[in-house]
Amino acid sequence: MMKEDYNFSKIEQKWQKIWEEKGAFRSIEDPQKKKFYCLEMFPYPSGRIHMGHVRNYSIGDVISRFKMMKGYNVLHPIGWDALGMPAENAAIQRGIHPQKWTSDNIFHMKRQLKRMGYSYDWSREINTSHPDYYKWNQWIFLKLYEQGLAYRKKSKVNWCPRCQTVLANEQVIGEKCWRCDCQVIPKEMEQWFLKITHYAEELLSGHEGMKNWPEHVLTMQRNWIGKSTGAEIEFPMKESSRSIKVFTTRVDTIYGATFLLLSPEHPLTGELIKDSSEKEKLKQWMEQNRKAYPGDFTPGEGEKEGIDTGERALNPFTGETIPIWVSNYVLMEYGTGAVMAVPAHDQRDFEFAQKYSLPIRAVVSPDGKPPSSKLQQAYEDYGVVVDSGPFSGQTSKEAMEKMARYAQEKGWGEKKVLYRLRDWGISRQRYWGTPIPVIYCEKCGIVGVPYEDLPVRLPYDVEFKGGEGSPLDKAESFIHTTCPRCGGEARRETDTMDTFFDSSWYYFRYCSPKENKLPFRPEDVSYWLPVDLYIGGVEHAILHLIYARFFCKVLRDLGLTEMDEPFPHLLAQGMVTKDGQAMSKSKGNVVDPDDMLKKYGTDALRLFILFAAPPQKEFDWNEKGIEGTHRFLHRIWTFFQQNMGLFQDESRESFQGVLDESSYKRLETRMHQTVKKVTEDIEQRYHLNTAISSLMEYFNQIKKEKDRLDQNEKGVQLLKEAMEKLLMLLSPFAPFICEEIWESSGHPQPLIETPWPSFDPEMAKEETVTIVVQVNGKLRDRFEAPRGLEEEQAREKALELDKIQSLVGNKSVKKVIYVPNKLVNIVT
RNA sequence: GCCGGAGUGGUGAAAUGGGUAGACGCGCUGGACUCAAAAUCCAGUCCGGGGCGACUCGGGUGUGGGUUCGAAUCCCACCUCCGGCACCA
Numbered sequence: 001m002m003k004e005d006y007n008f009s010k011i012e013q014k015w016q017k018i019w020e021e022k023g024a025f026r027s028i029e030d031p032q033k034k035k036f037y038c039l040e041m042f043p044y045p046s047g048r049i050h051m052g053h054v055r056n057y058s059i060g061d062v063i064s065r066f067k068m069m070k071g072y073n074v075l076h077p078i079g080w081d082a083l084g085m086p087a088e089n090a091a092i093q094r095g096i097h098p099q100k101w102t103s104d105n106i107f108h109m110k111r112q113l114k115r116m117g118y119s120y121d122w123s124r125e126i127n128t129s130h131p132d133y134y135k136w137n138q139w140i141f142l143k144l145y146e147q148g149l150a151y152r153k154k155s156k157v158n159w160c161p162r163c164q165t166v167l168a169n170e171q172v173i174g175e176k177c178w179r180c181d182c183q184v185i186p187k188e189m190e191q192w193f194l195k196i197t198h199y200a201e202e203l204l205s206g207h208e209g210m211k212n213w214p215e216h217v218l219t220m221q222r223n224w225i226g227k228s229t230g231a232e233i234e235f236p237m238k239e240s241s242r243s244i245k246v247f248t249t250r251v252d253t254i255y256g257a258t259f260l261l262l263s264p265e266h267p268l269t270g271e272l273i274k275d276s277s278e279k280e281k282l283k284q285w286m287e288q289n290r291k292a293y294p295g296d297f298t299p300g301e302g303e304k305e306g307i308d309t310g311e312r313a314l315n316p317f318t319g320e321t322i323p324i325w326v327s328n329y330v331l332m333e334y335g336t337g338a339v340m341a342v343p344a345h346d347q348r349d350f351e352f353a354q355k356y357s358l359p360i361r362a363v364v365s366p367d368g369k370p371p372s373s374k375l376q377q378a379y380e381d382y383g384v385v386v387d388s389g390p391f392s393g394q395t396s397k398e399a400m401e402k403m404a405r406y407a408q409e410k411g412w413g414e415k416k417v418l419y420r421l422r423d424w425g426i427s428r429q430r431y432w433g434t435p436i437p438v439i440y441c442e443k444c445g446i447v448g449v450p451y452e453d454l455p456v457r458l459p460y461d462v463e464f465k466g467g468e469g470s471p472l473d474k475a476e477s478f479i480h481t482t483c484p485r486c487g488g489e490a491r492r493e494t495d496t497m498d499t500f501f502d503s504s505w506y507y508f509r510y511c512s513p514k515e516n517k518l519p520f521r522p523e524d525v526s527y528w529l530p531v532d533l534y535i536g537g538v539e540h541a542i543l544h545l546i547y548a549r550f551f552c553k554v555l556r557d558l559g560l561t562e563m564d565e566p567f568p569h570l571l572a573q574g575m576v577t578k579d580g581q582a583m584s585k586s587k588g589n590v591v592d593p594d595d596m597l598k599k600y601g602t603d604a605l606r607l608f609i610l611f612a613a614p615p616q617k618e619f620d621w622n623e624k625g626i627e628g629t630h631r632f633l634h635r636i637w638t639f640f641q642q643n644m645g646l647f648q649d650e651s652r653e654s655f656q657g658v659l660d661e662s663s664y665k666r667l668e669t670r671m672h673q674t675v676k677k678v679t680e681d682i683e684q685r686y687h688l689n690t691a692i693s694s695l696m697e698y699f700n701q702i703k704k705e706k707d708r709l710d711q712n713e714k715g716v717q718l719l720k721e722a723m724e725k726l727l728m729l730l731s732p733f734a735p736f737i738c739e740e741i742w743e744s745s746g747h748p749q750p751l752i753e754t755p756w757p758s759f760d761p762e763m764a765k766e767e768t769v770t771i772v773v774q775v776n777g778k779l780r781d782r783f784e785a786p787r788g789l790e791e792e793q794a795r796e797k798a799l800e801l802d803k804i805q806s807l808v809g810n811k812s813v814k815k816v817i818y819v820p821n822k823l824v825n826i827v828t
Numbered sequence: 829g830c831c832g833g834a835g836u837g838g839u840g841a842a843a844u845g846g847g848u849a850g851a852c853g854c855g856c857u858g859g860a861c862u863c864a865a866a867a868u869c870c871a872g873u874c875c876g877g878g879g880c881g882a883c884u885c886g887g888g889u890g891u892g893g894g895u896u897c898g899a900a901u902c903c904c905a906c907c908u909c910c911g912g913c914a915c916c917a
Contacts, residue, residue, distance in 0.1 A: 216911065219832045223913045230917080248917060261917090304915075327915095334916045341917090348915055420916065538911080611853070612840055618910090624854050625840070631868090632853085638868090680844080690842065693852035700852095772848045777898040779848060817897055823847055827897045 006637040008601030011740045016114055024752065025068075025076060025119040029527050033073035037528050038064045039507055041536030041544070042126075044081045045105040049112045051576040051583060051609070051621060052537065054593050058606045059573060059615050059688065060535050061118045065732035066682050068119070069756035075528050076119055077510040079126035080106050083134070084499045085163060085179060088432040091464040098432045099460065102129055112594070117602050117735050119752075124513045128502040129432070133509065135455030136519035137501055138437040140551075142448045143558055145438075149195045150426075152446065157425055159187035164468065165429045166191060168498060169422050170224070170543050178543070192436060192495065193423040196550045200225055200419040202564075203549055212569040214616065220541040226420025231404040232336065233413040235260055238312040238321060244268065247335030247418060250345065251407075252399035254317050255388035256363035257340040258353070260324045261306070265332035272309040273326060281307055285328050304329050304352045315340075316412050317389070317403070327352060335418060343378065350378040363388050364396060424547065426498040431462060431471040433496030441483035441490040450484050456492070470494055503544055504551035507531055507566060518560070525561050534567040535615075537575065545570070571686060574618040576609075583621075591621050603734035604630035610688040610733060632696060633737055636726075639703060640741045646710065646720050647745040657711030664718060667705045669766055671722050674698040675759035678729045688733070695730055702726065725757050773798045774825040775807050791818040798824040 019025070040060040043053055064076040080102075087098035106127065113120070126133055144150035158167040160177040166189060171178045196203075204225045207218050230249035237243060244260055262269050264285050273279045285305075306327040313324050329348060330339055343353035344362040353360050362371045368384035382396035391399045407413025427436065435456040437449035449456055459478045462471040472478055472494040483490040511524040536544075545567075552566040575582060578589040596605045608629040613619040674694055681691035702722050709715030724747075731738035731751040742751050766787060771794060773781045781803045785794065795816050798804055808828060817825040 214833090216832050220912050223831070226913080226916070228916070246917080250917080329915045329917095331916065339917045346917070348917080418916080420913090541912085608853095614841085617834095617841090620840080622840070622854075628853050634868095685844070687842095687844085689840095690844095690852080693842075696852055770848075774847085774898070777847095777896090782848075815897065817847090819847055823898090825847080825897055 004641060006634050006737075008603065008633075008736065011736050012115065012117070012602050015736050015739050016117070018750075019117075019119075020114070023123065025074075025121050026123050027073060027075045027121050029524060030073050031527065034071070035075065035528055035532075036064075036067040036072040037075045037531045037533075038067065039077070039510075039531045039534050041534075041540065042079045042081050042503070042506060043109065044084055044086070045102055045109055046086060047105045047108065049109055049116075049593055051591055051593060054116065054605065055576050055609050055615075055619070056535055056537070056573055057113070057116065057118050058609055059571065059686070060533075061116075061606075062610065062682065062688055062732040063533060063535075063686070064119050065735065065752065066756065068752060069728070069732070069754065071755065074119075075124075075510065076121060077124045077126075077513075078113065078118070078120040078122070079124075079506060079510070080128065081499065081503050081506075082106065082127050082129035083433050083496075083502055085165075085430065085432070087129075088430055088464065091432075092466040095464075097460070098464075099129065102432075115597060115602060116593075116606070119735075124510050126506060126509055126513050128499070128506065131455040131457050132516075134434040134502065136505075136509070137434040137497060138449070138454050138456060139451065139519060140505065140555075141497070141501075142437060142451065142454075144194060144554065145448055147557075149198060149554065150192060151195065152190060152192055154188065154190040156186045157189050157191055158184045159189075160184055163430075164466075166425060166427060168425045168500070170424070170546070171498075171500075189427075191425045191427040192438075193425050194550075196424045196547075197419060197421055199550055199553050200227070200421050201417075202553060203421075203546065206549065206565055210565065210568065210570075213567075214538075214570065214572050217538060217541045217545070217570060217572055220538075221546055224421060224542040224546065228418050228420075230416055230418065231400070231407065231413055232416040233316065233340065233407055235313040235316060235322075235340065236412075237324075238314055242268075243412075244313060244324070244338050245336045246338045246340045247416060248340055250342065250396075250400070251403045252382075252385055252388075252391075252394075252396040253342040253345045253363055254315070254340065254403060255385075255391075256342045256344045256361045257315055257322065258343060258359045258361055259322050259341045260313050261327045261330045261339050261341050261349075261352075262309075262324065263330040263332040263337040264326060264328060266326070266330075266337040269326050272311050272324065273307055276307055276309065278307045281305065282326065304348065304355065306352060306356060308356075316407070316410070323358070325356070333422075334420070344375060345378050345380055347378040347380060350375070361387070368393060424498075424550075426501055427495040428498055429470045429494075430496055431458070431464070433499055434501065435472070436493045436495055436497055438493040439481055439483060439490045440493065441486060441488060443488055444483055444485045444490075447483055447485050447490070453484070458496075470496070472496070500544060500547050504547040505555065507534075507548070508555065508561070520560070522560055525563075529561065529566065530563055531567050531569075533569050533571060535571045535573055538572045541572075571615060573615050574613070576619055576621060578621045580620060591623075596626060600626050600630040601633075601736075603633055603737045607633065607692060607734050611692040612689065614687050614689050616686075632699075633734060635703075636699060636730075637737060637741070639699075640723065640745065643706070643710075643719075643723070644745060646716055646723070656713075657715075659712040659714050660708040663705045663708035664715060665767065667701060667709065667718060667722055669763065670698060670701045671718075671725055672759045672761075672764035675725060675729065675757050676761065676764045679756070679759070682732070692733060695726065695733075698722075698729075699726060727751065728754060728757050769821045771798075771821070772823045773801060773804055774823060775804065776827055777825060780804060780807060787821055789820070791816075791820075794818050794824050798826065 038060050040056050064074050068074045082102050087102045090096050090101040091098050128134060141150055158172045160167055160182060162180045162182045163177060167177060172184050175184055177184055204227055228249050230247060231251045232245055232247050234243045234245050264282055304327060306325045309324045309326060311324045312321045315322055341349040343349040343360040345364055360375060362375060363386055364383045365371050365386055366383045368386060370386050385391050385394050385399040391403060404415045435458060437454060437456045439447045439449060441447055459475050462475045464471055479492050481490050481492050508520045508525055511528045512521040515521050548566060552563060555561050556563060578591060581587060581589060583590045604626055608626040611629055612625055677694045678691045681687045706719060709719050727738045727742050728751060739751050768784050769787050770782050771785050772779060781801050783797055808826060811828040813826055813828055815827040
């Protein structure tokens with residue numbers, strides 16, 4: 001038979017075509033079969049796939065193909081997160097319409113993904129820029145609006161001057177825009193918000209059940225939600241009937257509250273300092289902060305400053321008169337915008353009190369004894385409450401409980417839980433997003449677009465000039481409409497939705513991508529969801545992943561699903577870097593997957609990116625490595641070419657040699673061990689790198705034993721079986737080469753339809769084992785023994801060894817520890 | 829500052845419930861094939877000392893302690909790096 005060279009590009013084309021024509025990975029609901037929903041975060045169609053995609057999607061593909069062979073009904077979909085800024089920027093810079101730019105990119109990337117051999121069900125492909133998709137964004141928005149979960153409010157928001165739009169809090173990373181990295185500035189605007197805070201507690205408590213999420217992602221979400229438990233207390237003002245509400249997590253220190261502080265933006269501030277000689281200071285603060293991120297009054301290590309209002313309040317617990325100050329370190333955005341200052345037990349208040357010579361009174365001590373010496377700094381720990389009237393002597397914990405209850409009884413306070421999480425601002429002043437389906441009417445006010453009028457389509461014919469305002473602001477035919485309620489003249493909302501809205505529910509849409517009465521069919525969703533494995537990068541930990549959890553709960557409360565959490569299992573894959581840095585165009589260190597495909601082929605690239613490091617870990621690209629996996633595949637190809645004869649029946653008569661029993665046994669054991677190892681690595685640990693290394697070892701072993709087995713019929717049978725199993729086990733990682741060899745060695749049914757091999761745990765155990773002998777815990781010698789050797793014999797055997805004899809000599813043996821099939825430790 | 833994660837050869841990494849540290853790759857060294865090179869194949873490769881040698885002795889998983897017959901793995905303290913939050917009351 002002709003020996004063929006390993007021509008990977010020919011093989012790739014052949015199998016791509018076969019899979020394409022057969023619709024090989026189409027999935028159909030089948031209640032008889034166990035389902036497995038494997039999802040990878042869908043890409044933004046930027047133009048080309050990058051190594052991060054290759055890694056993400058290769059992991060998902062191995063799992064999917066593995067589950068298919070295991071007999072699961074696998075849903076492995078893909079689509080396009082196709083709305084967003086880059087398309088619009090291309091329009092402004094290069095005059096290409098966002099729609100064309102997007103669809104060109106999708107066309108190209110789709111070809112790349114197919115070339116990667118990913119087992120996607122292309123019949124379920126979705127595209128969020130298509131009206132068939134964003135119609136349902138609008139539908140969901142209207143439902144939220146009806147429930148009061150979408151509302152409009154004027155407030156200070158994050159404005160990105162480069163993107164010319166507002167950003168949600170989650171999209172501001174350390175005062176910078178998540179997308180373009182430029183400084184965000186505060187701006188007062190009217191905006192649509194989604195009430196994610198309504199679910200704050202559930203988003204937090206839901207973590208309890210999320211055992212299969214990486215700890216650091218949960219931590220990030222927990223920090224973001226930022227729950228704090230405390231009390232709200234009202235301090236009556238002395239000279240007026242008004243009062244000031246404060247939030248505190250330390251009511252137990254309230255007897256030490258010696259003054260109140262207001263935020264510069266507190267509603268009372270302006271009025272209270274009207275007559276102050278220092279009111280200029282306030283203006284100055286405001287001036288300074290115009291440039292800064294909202295909620296950050298004194299960026300960096302700003303000096304704490306204050307203005308005495310001259311007004312007085314009463315501490316409701318002590319009845320004492322205390323001054324009211326305004327200070328630049330009190331945030332309006334958190335709590336009530338006012339705090340009770342307890343300088344003895346809060347370092348910030350301590351510094352402030354020292355600067356302005358305000359009284360400092362300790363009311364908590366570690367041991368319940370009043371602190372004698374003067375405080376050098378605030379004592380912030382919990383302890384025992386002192387000098388606090390009837391509460392003295394209680395622990396901080398007790399006191400917090402009892403004081404809050406007392407305040408509540410008296411009617412000037414209550415227990416209170418606060419979250420750092422803010423509502424999600426979804427209005428964007430840009431074109432390439434979902435139009436918010438709302439109409440403004442002079443007479444009727446805000447009116448939702450009727451469901452039957454959906455979708456509100458993006459007008460195609462608009463001008464892209466950049467600069468201030470959305471192109472929709474100038475699209476007269478889009479803006480002018482009639483009020484659905486009164487029929488009078490009205491105006492459409494021109495803001496579009498944050499594109500994170502689209503990705504918050506796309507995993508539902510995959511279940512019924514063509515449905516046209518609802519966003520998805522509840523029965524399809526109840527079959528496929530939840531997502532059994534969700535794979536993506538950590539960068540979405542508090543963006544997409546928290547929004548998506550929120551939407552799941554919203555859709556549940558709308559009665560469309562029964563599920564509380566959509567992603568019980570999250571695999572957060574590590575970044576692909578080059579020379580320790582993120583790959584980026586500006587750094588010029590991008591490795592293009594296409595170049596690698598040309599040089600080494602798809603299978604080698606897939607194999608390498610999975611082999612180099614475990615999926616969770618960051619991984620630095622190194623071209624030498626891919627050469628290694630390419631060589632491995634090449635060796636496999638050559639080996640099978642050279643031994644194709646084994647798969648042909650006619651040469652049987654020549655196999656008359658004597659069977660090498662020990663070689664047979666070795667290979668047989670290794671075969672079962674490898675099936676076990678690969679299966680468990682994929683299924684239980686997602687350690688694809690060690691699965692691949694065990695396949696390399698296995699192949700090395702096959703090569704080594706081959707000459708000892710190929711002269712005998714029984715040996716040849718095993719050899720054949722071992723080689724077949726190698727292809728089965730390797731096929732999820734390197735599907736092209738495996739299918740090709742499988743077919744040419746006479747297997748009519750493709751590997752993807754072949755059941756995953758099983759193993760016999762007994763057969764996977766070695767017959768003889770190496771037992772290590774230690775003396776006092778130090779490795780000294782070893783011996784071979786049959787598996788299952790009794791302790792008595794093991795001990796005897798170990799003590800008989802010359803080396804052990806010379807070490808132990810006449811010393812008395814105190815103890816012998818025996819770990820069956822592993823080790824003997826002699827303690828003297 | 830608070831909360832999380834991680835530190836293992838020249839290098840990417842293995843070691844799955846405390847039991848042979850460094851599997852499998854990459855790189856490097858030597859050899860085979862070749863007029864030569866590339867490719868390929870074979871052997872070696874944690875560090876240090878001794879022996880021509882099959883070998884042998886000592887050290888070794890960020891640092892210092894501890895628990896244990898035995899620790900990369902468990903406990904305590906610390907150092908470094910990465911990520912998140914941060915004048916959040």
